[in-house]
Amino acid sequence: GESVGLHLPTLSVQEGDNSIINCAYSNSASDYFIWYKQESGKGPQFIIDIRSNMDKRQGQRVTVLLNKTVKHLSLQIAATQPGDSAVYFCAPRPMDSSYKLIFGSGTRLLVRP
Amino acid sequence: EPEVTQTPSHQVTQMGQEVILRCVPISNHLYFYWYRQILGQKVEFLVSFYNNEISEKSEIFDDQFSVERPDGSNFTLKIRSTKLEDSAMYFCASSAQGGRTNTEAFFGQGTRLTVV
Numbered sequence: 001g002e003s004v005g006l007h008l009p010t011l012s013v014q015e016g017d018n019s020i021i022n023c024a025y026s027n028s029a030s031d032y033f034i035w036y037k038q039e040s041g042k043g044p045q046f047i048i049d050i051r052s053n054m055d056k057r058q059g060q061r062v063t064v065l066l067n068k069t070v071k072h073l074s075l076q077i078a079a080t081q082p083g084d085s086a087v088y089f090c091a092p093r094p095m096d097s098s099y100k101l102i103f104g105s106g107t108r109l110l111v112r113p
Numbered sequence: 114e115p116e117v118t119q120t121p122s123h124q125v126t127q128m129g130q131e132v133i134l135r136c137v138p139i140s141n142h143l144y145f146y147w148y149r150q151i152l153g154q155k156v157e158f159l160v161s162f163y164n165n166e167i168s169e170k171s172e173i174f175d176d177q178f179s180v181e182r183p184d185g186s187n188f189t190l191k192i193r194s195t196k197l198e199d200s201a202m203y204f205c206a207s208s209a210q211g212g213r214t215n216t217e218a219f220f221g222q223g224t225r226l227t228v229v
Contacts, residue, residue, distance in 0.1 A: 034217055043117075043204050043220035044156060089156065099144065099161035099169045101218065106155070 012110040019077040021107045023090035028071055030092035034101060035064060035075045037086045044089060044103075047075070077109075085111045115139045117221035119205050125227045126195050134190045134224045136205030145188045146206040146218055147180065149173070156204065162188065195228045202226075 013019045025033075031052040036044035048059045050066050050073075057064050063076040073090050087108050091101035118137045126132045138145050147159040160170040162180050179191045188207075192199055202225050206218040 036220075038156075041222075043206075043222050046217045046219060049217055091156075099146070099163075100158035100171070102158070103148075103156040 010108045013080050014112050019080045021075045021088045023073040025071050025092045032093040034091045036089045039086045082111050119221035119224050123225045132192050136188045138207030142207035142209050144208045147190045148204045149201040151201040197228050200228045
């Protein structure tokens with residue numbers, strides 16, 4: 001079955017530094033990936049997505065890299081701010097599903113002032 | 114900015130009672146979802162809904178669960194006879210598209226269900 005794992009459960013960074021959050025997935029047939037951010041007491045908030053025919057996508061202060069060979073995603077946040085403190089999930093969509101997302105256990109990002 | 118809204122924010126119910134969780138998806142969205150998150154655990158998919166029928170459901174979504182779109186704006190999740198293990202945060206989500214042309218799902222703030 002599909003499983004998603006995060007390399008580091010907690011990441012602590014200094015404000016202004018860049019953050020890199022990693023995610024490994026097991027289903028090589030996943031074709032669509034979303035990064036979500038979840039602040040305490042709130043629902044997941046969309047950050048950026050990437051399709052399997054791409055290996056990099058950039059947004060505002062965020063970049064997602066996809067390495068399908070090793071089934072690995074990373075989320076890079078430039079100039080990390082206190083407001084970036086949250087739990088980050090990668091959510092691949094399995095190829096055999098048109099609708100559901102599989103969430104990992106998440107990485108908690110702590111930004112030190 | 115359009116958002117998914119959920120009511121109530123917190124629901125306490127006795128074991129065995131029926132509970133209905135309500136959601137108003139983003140108005141021009143066509144695909145609707147329920148997910149749940151047990152405290153300290155992952156967000157888990159429950160069900161997706163399109164064109165007035167369930168398009169996919171997980172093994173968690175057993176006969177105790179049902180979904181309905183009673184009118185043009187609301188999307189509800191009903192749990193017929195709640196169990197202690199149903200205690201969780203329930204998230205509603207919607208997306209403009211689905212299927213193989215999937216776009217991102219937007220999530221509501223969640224309803225915290227506590228079964229006592």
